[in-house]
Amino acid sequence: MTFTQELWASAEEVYAEILAHPFLRGLTDGSLPRPAFRHFVQQDSHYLRDYARALAVCAAKAPTDADVRAFADDAVGAIAAEQGMHAEFTAELGEGPEQPVLPTTLAYTSYLLATVYSGSFAEGLAAVLPCYWIYARVGEALLEKSSPDPLYARWIAAYGAEEFQGVVRRVLDLADRIGPELSDSERARAARHFATTARYEWMFWDAAWRGEAWPVPTAD
Ligand SMILES: Cc1ncc(C[n+]2csc(CCO)c2C)c(N)n1
Structure with missing residues (x-):
């Protein structure tokens, strides 16, 4: 098994659960309530800013000049995605009050970092x-x-775009290049991280669907 096949195998069931999640079904049939989408967009904005930092750390540790450059480019891409999403979706969803980073977002980004x-x-x-x-x-x-709702259709088009598929293929090729050099224990640790953040991906959609909030207020 290649390294990426091994990683995917560690999260196969999580992926099936993601596709079956009512948030995603609601995107494609247009029934997703706007507040759930707004929640997602607002939390994703927090997520992307920390994700960009995580990619920058990957860039710093990457094995070759080309790999450093690729991760640094993707860090820039994540910041651009955050700013683009803010401009595109908040125009239609309304700015609303600044939302705090909610528990699932914080747990996911903290684990990543x-x-x-x-x-x-x-x-x-x-x-x-x-x-x-x-x-x-x-x-x-x-x-x-796609989606009968033009707003959701635009979101879907951005992530299904061929350009984005190429970015992902490049990272998968890199993973399969370094895979054979790893010890069994490092491969096992990597697979555990992959399965964990895959679960956080499911939880991220679920948090938006549930309208997650902090259970007790803070002093401020
Ligand atoms: C929770 C959450 N998970 C994944 C993405 C998608 N995404 C964000 S940045 C990036 C690659 C580098 O630009 C990808 C694929 C998202 N938006 N939100």
Whole structure:
């Protein structure tokens, strides 16, 4: 099995659960309530800012000049995605009050940042990979259906786009290039990180669907 096949195998069931999630079904049949989409967009904005930092740490640990450059480019891409999404969707959804970082977003980004800072390059790569790969697969699956709601159709088109599929293929090729050099224990740790962040991807959609909030107020 290649490294990426091994990683995907660790999260196969999570991916099936993601495709079956009512948030994604609601995107394609247009029934997703706007507040759930707004929640998602607002939390994704927080997520993308930290994800960009996680990619920058991957860039710093990457094995070749070309790999450093690719991750640094993707870090820039994540910031651009955050700003683009803000401009595009808040225009239609309304700015609303600034939302705090909610528990699932904080847990996911904290896990990502802890793993890329403290782990090896391969472990960090495995942790950031579900974000790319699951979105590319979900984008493909959703693109076939699109959405009767033009706002949701635009979101789907962005992640199903061929340009984005190429970005993901490049990261997967890198993973399969370094895979054979890894020890069994490092591969096993990488697979655990991959399965964990894949679950956070499911939880991220679920949090928006549930309208997650902090259970107790803070002093401010
Ligand atoms: C929770 C969450 N997970 C994944 C993505 C998708 N995504 C964000 S940045 C990037 C690659 C580099 O630009 C990808 C694939 C998202 N938006 N939100």
